[in-house]
Amino acid sequence: MTTSNKQAILPLLFLVLGAPALALAGEPTDQIKQTTDQLLAIVQTPSLQGPEKEIERKKKMRSVVDERFDWGAMARSAVGKFWHNFSEAQRTEFTKLFSDLVEKTYMTEVDSYSGEKILYKGDKVDGQYGVVESVVVTLKGTDVPVSYRVLKKRAAWLVYDINIEGVSLVNNYRSQIGSILNSSTYDKLISRIKAKIEAKPSESATEKKQGTATKKTKEETL
Amino acid sequence: MVVGIICLGYVSIKLGKIEVWGRPGYEVFAIFSDTGGLRNGAPVVVAGVEVGRVERISLEDYEARVLLQINPGLEIHDDAIVSIKTSGLIGEKFIQISAGAADELIKPGGRIRQTESSVDIMALISKYAFGNL
Numbered sequence: 001m002t003t004s005n006k007q008a009i010l011p012l013l014f015l016v017l018g019a020p021a022l023a024l025a026g027e028p029t030d031q032i033k034q035t036t037d038q039l040l041a042i043v044q045t046p047s048l049q050g051p052e053k054e055i056e057r058k059k060k061m062r063s064v065v066d067e068r069f070d071w072g073a074m075a076r077s078a079v080g081k082f083w084h085n086f087s088e089a090q091r092t093e094f095t096k097l098f099s100d101l102v103e104k105t106y107m108t109e110v111d112s113y114s115g116e117k118i119l120y121k122g123d124k125v126d127g128q129y130g131v132v133e134s135v136v137v138t139l140k141g142t143d144v145p146v147s148y149r150v151l152k153k154r155a156a157w158l159v160y161d162i163n164i165e166g167v168s169l170v171n172n173y174r175s176q177i178g179s180i181l182n183s184s185t186y187d188k189l190i191s192r193i194k195a196k197i198e199a200k201p202s203e204s205a206t207e208k209k210q211g212t213a214t215k216k217t218k219e220e221t222l
Numbered sequence: 223m224v225v226g227i228i229c230l231g232y233v234s235i236k237l238g239k240i241e242v243w244g245r246p247g248y249e250v251f252a253i254f255s256d257t258g259g260l261r262n263g264a265p266v267v268v269a270g271v272e273v274g275r276v277e278r279i280s281l282e283d284y285e286a287r288v289l290l291q292i293n294p295g296l297e298i299h300d301d302a303i304v305s306i307k308t309s310g311l312i313g314e315k316f317i318q319i320s321a322g323a324a325d326e327l328i329k330p331g332g333r334i335r336q337t338e339s340s341v342d343i344m345a346l347i348s349k350y351a352f353g354n355l
Contacts, residue, residue, distance in 0.1 A: 167338060170336070
């Protein structure tokens, strides 16, 4: 390497090394990143590999996710105005089932992780509310923007909505749950969610490979 | 002549939906990463029913700040979600608010935090039609 080449590379090197320090990651980003890293560590643990370890693996993942997600706020928000018609027992039952449903849909995605890059674009904080922006770079090189809406409760920033490619998870469920409850009963809604949770996850794995946003939305239908 | 002018004024105000004395109600705002060409005066709907108008769109920190004029009496819960929708495939943009269930209400001048930006339908179609790279 010639001296002039070295001189050209040196500032570039500083730029690359200096970049993480410039992009000031706030507390919400740190906490989201921590949770994501924990999940990916579980998925990649050699002793937890294979379909026969699936139950153990998912159980570990679930406990990590439970610490970061505000299931109560998420479930209430997903039900929307009908929440006030729910009894206390119905609210508890629904929150539990809703968390199972979201967990199933999204943990299946995480479980099939195969080295996609996750970039954190920073966060915005407004009082007790925050938004963490991230981008998942698929193996094909497509960027999928994922933003987490978080709410501060004591020292923890808890997720109350996830926005993938501009589509809100809570709003997606809210419109579907709303139309079910408009034309049907609470029991019917519960039985549909239960059926969805018990359905085989194989479908979503193939859809993931297709990787189109339209298919993803289809997968999240009740 | 005078009657003619008054009639013309009345018709243009009616047809142009020009607000001479300002609208009653209150204002709230929301921040979007992309409005997809939403215009001032676009309708704000809840369950398809018009409940207000887009008052002003401005750029703030490279994001769009959209001010909404909401009809009096309509309560917006803190966890409401505002989305920019398109009527039909290539129709006009409008704002849809999906009602939440939180105990707190958004105060006049307050912000609706949860937003969904305009989804680029043409980009989705081309992704679907031509496939991803």
